[in-house]
Amino acid sequence: xxxxxxxxxxxxxxxxxxxxxxxxxxxxxxxxxxxxxxxxxxxxxxxxxxxxxxxxxxxxxxxxxxxxxxxxxxxxxxxxxxxxxxxxxxxxxxxxxxxxxxxxxxxxxxxxxxxxxxxxxxxxxxxxxxxxxxxxxxxxxxxxxxxxxxxxxxxxxxxxxxxxxxxxxxxxxxxxxxxxxxxxxxxxxxxxxxxxxxxxxxxxxxxxxxxxxxxxxxxxxxxxxxxxxxxxxxxxxxxxxxxxxxxxxxxxxxxxxxxx
Amino acid sequence: xxxxxxxxxxxxxxxxxxxxxxxxxxxxxxxxxxxxxxxxxxxxxxxxxxxxxxxxxxxxxxxxxxxxxxxxxxxxxxxxxxxxxxxxxxxxxxxxxxxxxxxxxxxxxxxxxxxxxxxxxxxxxxxxxxxxxxxxxxxxxxxxxxxxxxxxxxxxxxxxxxxxxxxxxxxxxxxxxxxxxxxxxxxxxxxxxxxxxxxxxxxxxxxxxxxxxxxxxxxxxxxxxxxxxxxxxxxxxxxxxxxxxxxxxxxxxxxxxxxxxxxxxxxxxxxxxxxxxxxxxxxxxxxxxxxxxxxxxxxxxxxxxxxxxxxxxxxxxxxxxxxxxxxxxxxx
Numbered sequence: 105x106x107x108x109x110x111x112x113x114x115x116x117x118x119x120x121x122x123x124x125x126x127x128x129x130x131x132x133x134x135x136x137x138x139x140x141x142x143x144x145x146x147x148x149x150x151x152x153x154x155x156x157x158x159x160x161x162x163x164x165x166x167x168x169x170x171x172x173x174x175x176x177x178x179x180x181x182x183x184x185x186x187x188x189x190x191x192x193x194x195x196x197x198x199x200x201x202x203x204x205x206x207x208x209x210x211x212x213x214x215x216x217x218x219x220x221x222x223x224x225x226x227x228x229x230x231x232x233x234x235x236x237x238x239x240x241x242x243x244x245x246x247x248x249x250x251x252x253x254x255x256x257x258x259x260x261x262x263x264x265x266x267x268x269x270x271x272x273x274x275x276x277x278x279x280x281x282x283x284x285x286x287x288x289x290x291x292x293x294x295x296x297x298x299x300x301x302x303x304x305x306x307x308x309x310x311x312x313x314x315x316x317x318x319x320x321x322x323x324x325x326x327x328x329x330x331x332x333x334x335x336x337x338x339x340x341x342x343x344x345x346x347x348x349x350x351x352x353x354x355x356x357x358x359x360x361x362x363x364x
Numbered sequence: 365x366x367x368x369x370x371x372x373x374x375x376x377x378x379x380x381x382x383x384x385x386x387x388x389x390x391x392x393x394x395x396x397x398x399x400x401x402x403x404x405x406x407x408x409x410x411x412x413x414x415x416x417x418x419x420x421x422x423x424x425x426x427x428x429x430x431x432x433x434x435x436x437x438x439x440x441x442x443x444x445x446x447x448x449x450x451x452x453x454x455x456x457x458x459x460x461x462x463x464x465x466x467x468x469x470x471x472x473x474x475x476x477x478x479x480x481x482x483x484x485x486x487x488x489x490x491x492x493x494x495x496x497x498x499x500x501x502x503x504x505x506x507x508x509x510x511x512x513x514x515x516x517x518x519x520x521x522x523x524x525x526x527x528x529x530x531x532x533x534x535x536x537x538x539x540x541x542x543x544x545x546x547x548x549x550x551x552x553x554x555x556x557x558x559x560x561x562x563x564x565x566x567x568x569x570x571x572x573x574x575x576x577x578x579x580x581x582x583x584x585x586x587x588x589x590x591x592x593x594x595x596x597x598x599x600x601x602x603x604x605x606x607x608x609x610x611x612x613x614x615x616x617x618x619x620x621x622x623x624x625x626x627x628x629x630x631x632x633x634x635x636x637x638x639x640x641x642x643x644x645x646x647x648x649x650x651x652x653x654x655x656x657x658x659x660x661x662x663x664x665x666x667x668x669x670x671x672x673x674x675x676x677x678x679x680x681x682x683x684x685x686x687x688x689x690x691x692x693x694x695x696x
Contacts, residue, residue, distance in 0.1 A: 209446035213634035
């Protein structure tokens, strides 16, 4: 469990580790606002329909309104989270999901308990107790989650990986030096490679000066790992140098010394 | 391990997309079933993606690719490894007459603690009002109870309460929903290691003791019993059972002398908590009906002897229900 990144790590029986991104109090609050609007909308719809039955008795209509409003306010979260596997309308819109704290599906008792516990989490107003608990908890849980053994995770829509734009194109003069290529691949850390790729992906978002500076720093780091001869890298910019390094780290070895 | 990333991504992309499509379908439709072939394919895709994720752990490139596969594996893991409860035919009568009283009995020790805390509050409230009637202004939950009991009784016995005419059903609904909310709060406050639950139980006891002492002191015991017994013999035990649920939650959090983890303890009592709170809700629906349609009628409309007799009969039935109901089935 990483406190800074707010993720929780789970190891499957197959021995594979994966992490779940925990939802923070702010995004959960926004989801709650959406759900509150939904509850008010449903209640008002019921409130408009029930008077149609007023021919029977105004008292019965009033009693039904009180009971149905109560049932909607309590039952909304329970019903939707159970039917939609941990999601309500607000959670669905924000790609949040309630899960068992071990990454498994919810049991109905967990859904009921975490929703009943809103009585405490919502106190004294606007989910202050729950929000505070969420901030202080290692797994970003409100008190209801603690009692029910649940977490709320975020499943952001992740783009499909696309490296074509990075690795296409230009002649890589560094590939001719096989032993240096191997040394670079041996010493470069995954984190450093990730930074280099992210810099290339976002290169157009940098201000011109920042772009020069960022690629200079990254190139300097890779130069310190493996020193290529001047005739191979002397005429290329820092950005091209980083592009060549990424191509090397992505696995293209023994490429013919011609432009592709 | 260094992979040829573009080739690897290109080769596996189709499998990831297929897995994602299945997950989207399952997650959007909870009732969606799968044939055996579909399940086998789903399981294969999950294992293949898991293997991809393991290989990509040492990727020296493209964090986004790893995150994408990781999110797929996380979603599929929940689907593959969870065992949803087998769908059972709902048996509400069996639940109410066997499961609920059985659960109350199983945690009887906590119920007695809730009773003791409430009695302590009763004694405190009763003694305070008996010795110092002016303390009513501080203790009573609403101003209607601060007046002279004899005057109220005289007013009530003059005729039926016209204020409620034509509003009894809505009054009953308000009583039900209010009392259920109080019960849920009493249970939920168990998360404060039981302190909040104990405070609510004690305060309820104080109010009850104060009101009782006030009416007894004014010589209105018969009115008091006729007014409180019909609904109180159900409502007060319901709040006590909500307190029992709160204390059960607290005991699982604290876990005195138990070697299991907090997560295991909470998981073990989840079903019992839901049963207790649901049972309380049913009891309070009955109490709300009785309070609106019987308790508010006084002599001469309904004789006190009848109301007291009704309350006593309810109490006997409740004790039998909680103490005996479902025992024979549980013993089988």
